[in-house]
Amino acid sequence: MARITSSVYTSHVPAIGAAIDLGKTQEPYWQPVFKGYEYSKKWLEQEKPDVIFLVYNDHATAFSLEVIPTFAIGTAERFKPADEGWGPRPVPVVQGHADLAAHISHSVIQDDFDLTIVNKMDVDHGLTVPLSLMCGQPKEWPCPVIPFAVNVVQYPVPSGNRCFELGRAIGRAIKSYPEDLNVQIWGTGGMSHQLQGPRAGLINKEFDNTFLDKLIADPKGLASVPHIDYVREAGSEGIELVMWLIARGAMNDVEGGKPPEVKHRFYHVPASNTAVGHLILENK
Amino acid sequence: MSLDKPYLDVPGTTIFDAEQSRKGYWLNQFCMSLMKSENRERFKANERAYLNEWQMTEAQKDAVIERDLNKCISLGGNIYFLAKIGATDGKSFQQMAGSMTGMTEEEYRDMMVRGGRSAEGNRYLGEDGDAQPQHQPQGKSHLGASKTP
Numbered sequence: 500m501a502r503i504t505s506s507v508y509t510s511h512v513p514a515i516g517a518a519i520d521l522g523k524t525q526e527p528y529w530q531p532v533f534k535g536y537e538y539s540k541k542w543l544e545q546e547k548p549d550v551i552f553l554v555y556n557d558h559a560t561a562f563s564l565e566v567i568p569t570f571a572i573g574t575a576e577r578f579k580p581a582d583e584g585w586g587p588r589p590v591p592v593v594q595g596h597a598d599l600a601a602h603i604s605h606s607v608i609q610d611d612f613d614l615t616i617v618n619k620m621d622v623d624h625g626l627t628v629p630l631s632l633m634c635g636q637p638k639e640w641p642c643p644v645i646p647f648a649v650n651v652v653q654y655p656v657p658s659g660n661r662c663f664e665l666g667r668a669i670g671r672a673i674k675s676y677p678e679d680l681n682v683q684i685w686g687t688g689g690m691s692h693q694l695q696g697p698r699a700g701l702i703n704k705e706f707d708n709t710f711l712d713k714l715i716a717d718p719k720g721l722a723s724v725p726h727i728d729y730v731r732e733a734g735s736e737g738i739e740l741v742m743w744l745i746a747r748g749a750m751n752d753v754e755g756g757k758p759p760e761v762k763h764r765f766y767h768v769p770a771s772n773t774a775v776g777h778l779i780l781e782n783k
Numbered sequence: 784m785s786l787d788k789p790y791l792d793v794p795g796t797t798i799f800d801a802e803q804s805r806k807g808y809w810l811n812q813f814c815m816s817l818m819k820s821e822n823r824e825r826f827k828a829n830e831r832a833y834l835n836e837w838q839m840t841e842a843q844k845d846a847v848i849e850r851d852l853n854k855c856i857s858l859g860g861n862i863y864f865l866a867k868i869g870a871t872d873g874k875s876f877q878q879m880a881g882s883m884t885g886m887t888e889e890e891y892r893d894m895m896v897r898g899g900r901s902a903e904g905n906r907y908l909g910e911d912g913d914a915q916p917q918h919q920p921q922g923k924s925h926l927g928a929s930k931t932p
Contacts, residue, residue: 513876528896559863563815564808584818584870652863654790654800691899695862696853697921698795698914699880700891702899727789731906735796736862769895771877 501599501676505546506746506759507539507685508714508778509632511555513624514771516588519631532775535765536632539779542762543633543641549680550596551644552603552669554745555625555687556651558583561617567653568615570665572607573622573646574600581621590627590636596643599676603645606672612665622646629687632777651688651739656726662741663722666748673749686746688739690766691732692773701734702774707766710740711778715761718747736773750782757783792907795914799861807859810847813837814864823871852883885920 515532518524524533560581562568578593604614626646634641647669650656657665666684673682690710693701710733713721722744729738752758759780767775790798797803804811813834816822826833834844846854847868855865862879869879881891894900904912913921 559811559815559861559867560818564804564811564864582818584823584867652799652861653804654798693796693900694876694880695856695883696795696797696914697884697916697919698793698900698905699883700894700900701902701905701914702895703902704898706902725789730790730793730796730798732902735793735798768898771875772880772895772899774899 501673501678501680501682503670503673503684503749503751503782504548504681505683505762505779505781506750507629507633507683508743508746508776509629509685509687510689510770510773510775510777511625511628511687512770512773512775513583513628515775516624516628516631519636520589531767532770535767535775535777538763539633539777540635542779546683547681548642548683550599550642550682552647552673552682552684553626553629553644553687554647554649554685554742555629556739556742557648558623558625559652560623561620561648567650568617568648569650569657570612571615571617571620571648572600572604573617573620573648574604575618575620578620578622578626578646580627581623583623588624588627590631591639593622593626593630593640593646594643596645599673599680599682600645602676603669603672606675607665607668610668610671612668617648620646620648625687629685647745649742649745651742654726656738657741658726659722659724659741659744662744663718663748666745667753669745670749670754684746684749686743688742689733689737690740690774690776691734691737693734694736694772696735698734700772702768703732703734703737704766704768704774706732707774707776711764711766711776714743714747714778715759715780718744718753722748747780750780759783794905794908794910794912794916797856803859804861805859807843807861809838810843810855810858810860811864813839813847814860814867817867817871826871850882852879882924884922885924886922887924890922890924
């Protein structure tokens with residue numbers, strides 16, 4: 500049977516992608532950001548996951564205002580890096596895992612979460628920047644990836660509780676897949692940032708670090724934090740953090756298993772407009 | 784029953800909700816069209832003519848031409864869509880975000896390097912933080928040095 504071995508959490512700032520693509524990772528501004536992922540790259544190489552289930556949000560790239568799915572699962576064979584207005588990032592095409600994705604969508608919809616199923620979609624920096632941070636610049640990504648897009652652009656976005664419970668349903672779905680697969684689930688976006696209005700540039704280190712503490716030790720309590728707290732404390736775009744709760748909900752301790760081991764924790768301000776947070780949790 | 788919108792008293796912040804999205808539908812869809820290079824070229828060649836092809840209000844068209852992102856947002860624009868205008872102009876996300884504060888590019892970048900804007904005084908309207916209406920514009924960009932065209 501398939502099993503979830505670990506969850507990974509990281510910001511997905513577009514400027515990080517640009518820094519990698521333009522060879523700026525050793526510049527003094529960027530060096531501390533990438534240093535925070537050195538361990539993670541080695542860890543991922545050793546872990547050799549068979550599939551990554553990657554929770555992210557689309558930033559007005561694949562989804563305009565014509566169609567706004569709250570939860571969308573990518574069930575295609577492959578997903579091209581999107582042209583976000585600067586030309587597509589020079590990164591590998593993302594190979595999907597159509598069979599597992601179809602299995603998950605079947606199971607999760609029967610579990611009362613009405614997913615939108617997407618068979619054709621380009622993926623933007625929300626998905627490719629986490630892969631670049633964790634894998635560097637390989638010719639091919641190390642394994643198939645199932646993109647899972649969450650609407651955090653137009654309010655109301657799904658609540659923390661909804662995301663956490665969805666994560667649990669995704670966990671059940673993955674564990675019921677008959678093939679023996681090592682699956683990781685990644686939650687991306689955040690941490691505190693605001694990209695609009697006179698309050699642009701808001702950062703809240705205290706909120707972010709409390710969020711990391713609670714994500715590790717009390718995810719269910721964290722899931723009950725209302726949207727307005729994210730907006731007030733972590734900036735209007737800090738709401739992306741609800742996506743981390745999807746990944747966290749899929750971990751074993753939520754269903755009565757042992758607490759996960761914290762393999763890595765990193766926090767840095769700033770990357771462009773944003774606080775960068777990163778966490779690796781391993782199921783025990 | 785009225786809708787629950789607890790975010791209306793956050794200073795310097797417009798939440799892009801279903802109501803804003805309805806107001807800004809064509810403004811944002813115009814922005815989306817700039818994902819295609821041929822549309823970027825046509826827009827750059829004659830901005831007003833290109834905007835006239837869209838069912839936008841005159842106020843929305845003026846706000847785009849003035850690159851007044853705060854105005855665009857108040858008229859229903861969303862920052863991820865408006866970013867396509869910035870990409871067309873060759874501006875980074877940081878330059879775009881900074882332009883909404885009244886700071887120069889350098890002032891805004893320095894604020895971020897120092898750890899960003901504090902939430903203190905900026906949680907509720909009526910407090911005294913730097914994002915409050917009574918403290919606008921911030922910084923020196925209104926003096927003209929690096930104001931965006």
